[in-house]
Amino acid sequence: MDVNKILKSNKPLALESKTIIHLMLVHQSISEKTTEALKPFDVSIQQFNVLRILKGQNGKAANLSTLNERMVSKMSNTTRLVDKLILKDFVKRTVCEENRRKIEIFITKKGKEELLKMSNTMLAMEKELLKDVNTEDLITLNKLLDKLNTDK
Template sequence: MDVEKILKTNKPIPLEGRTIIHLLLIHQSITEKTAEALKPFDVSAQQFNVLRILKGQNGKPANLSTLNDRMVSKMSNTTRLVDKLILKDFVKRTVCKENRRKIEIYITEKGEEELIKMSSAMLGMEKNLLKNTTEEDLKTLNKLLDKFNTDN
């Protein structure tokens, strides 16, 4: 990817800045391709993430705190995401019998069926996106990305 060409500049960008811009451009591309893969299912990447988390609960309920903790994007409004998934009949929300203040969230059978289709679409998108990389490339890239300390 020619960062300077995309930004329409003739000046070379310092390596550190170019690297960050490059990562941002890649992030944007992945975000767009993810949205495109999920568009036929009328769900966002965040809603897809909620469904995967609930599926991973193996029939056990999750609560909003659990979903928030496990979300890829911590900026999500989990309550709103769950509400939208309820309207699609992909998840259900119940009040815990032992603690009436606790809300339990489950994936529905319809949600599980649709998640299988969504996951297949996402896998196809991922394979297409990474078609020019080898397994060794991906291992190296992951090692490099592990060096980013975003907590500082």
């Protein structure tokens, strides 16, 4: 990916600026491909993330706070995401019997089945995206990205 060519700029960019712009362009491309892969399932990237978190609970209830903490995108309106997944019968929401103020959220059987299909589609998309990158490169890339992690 030639950043200057994409930006239609003849002016050389500072290496730091070029790197950040490059990361942003890659992020945008990955987001677009992910959205496209999930389109047949009529779920957003954030809804997919909620389903994965709930499946990872292994049958234990989650609450909105748990989902918020574990979301990849912290900007999501988790209540709205759960509401949309309930309408699709992918998740259910119940009131805790011990504490009536506590809401418990579970993935449904249909949600698990659809998540499996989505996960297979996502895996194929990831393999296609990374087909030209070897394992050693991926390890190096992850180490470099760890250095950039702003949430340290």
